[in-house]
Amino acid sequence: MRYSTLPLLFSVLFAGGALAADIEYCPDVSSIKNTHGVYTAPTANGMYEWIGVAQGATTGDVTEFSSGLFYPDEQKGTQMGVLSKCTYKTQNASLVDLRYRPEVNPDIRVKLEKVENWEEKEGHFGIKYFECESKASGACAFSEIPQ
Structure with a gap:
């Protein structure tokens, strides 16, 4: 009887790890490479x-980090x-929009994390979006929604 609960225990432990989503965030300035x-x-x-790619x-x-847009x-x-982009400023005053995993189409669905750092705004034609302007490392966070 004792052995029959062991497989159940292992399946619960491994399933919990599989359901946990990685927390992602706009990259730190120091991790961005220009080639x-x-x-x-x-x-x-x-x-x-x-x-x-730089604009300009x-x-x-x-x-410098400028903002994240969701x-x-x-x-x-x-x-x-959808996380639209994370925008940065360069030493030449250009802007760079980094895209999260741009090779995936359609865009990856994400869930906001650390929601206190994301401010809800309204753009043209009433389109709602969230912007994160926090300069703190890992502040503009999100996680992928499993498909």
């Missing part, structure tokens, strides 16, 4: 990559949707 105007940074879990003719190293799904509540 001929193409900017890359590893994701927090190290398995994927952020990528972007001049490029330079990233010096568009919520209307049907699934305000904390689930």
Whole structure:
């Protein structure tokens, strides 16, 4: 009888780990690399990559985080949707928009984490979005929604 509960215990332990989502966030400035105007940074879990290109003719190293931008799904509540971009300023005053895993199409659905750092705003035509402008490491956080 004692042995029959052991497989159940292992399945519960492993299932819990599989359900846990990695917390991702806009990359720290120090992790962004500039290679001929193409900017890359590893994701927090190290398995994927952020990528972007400078806006403007001049490029330079990233010096400052500007903001993260998230568009919520209307049907699934305000904390689930698509992370549009994380924007940074370069030493030459250009802007760089980094995209989270741009190779995935359609965009990956995410859930906001550390919601106190995301401010709800309204853009043109009444479109709601959330913006995170916190400069603290890991503040503009989110997690992928399992498909």
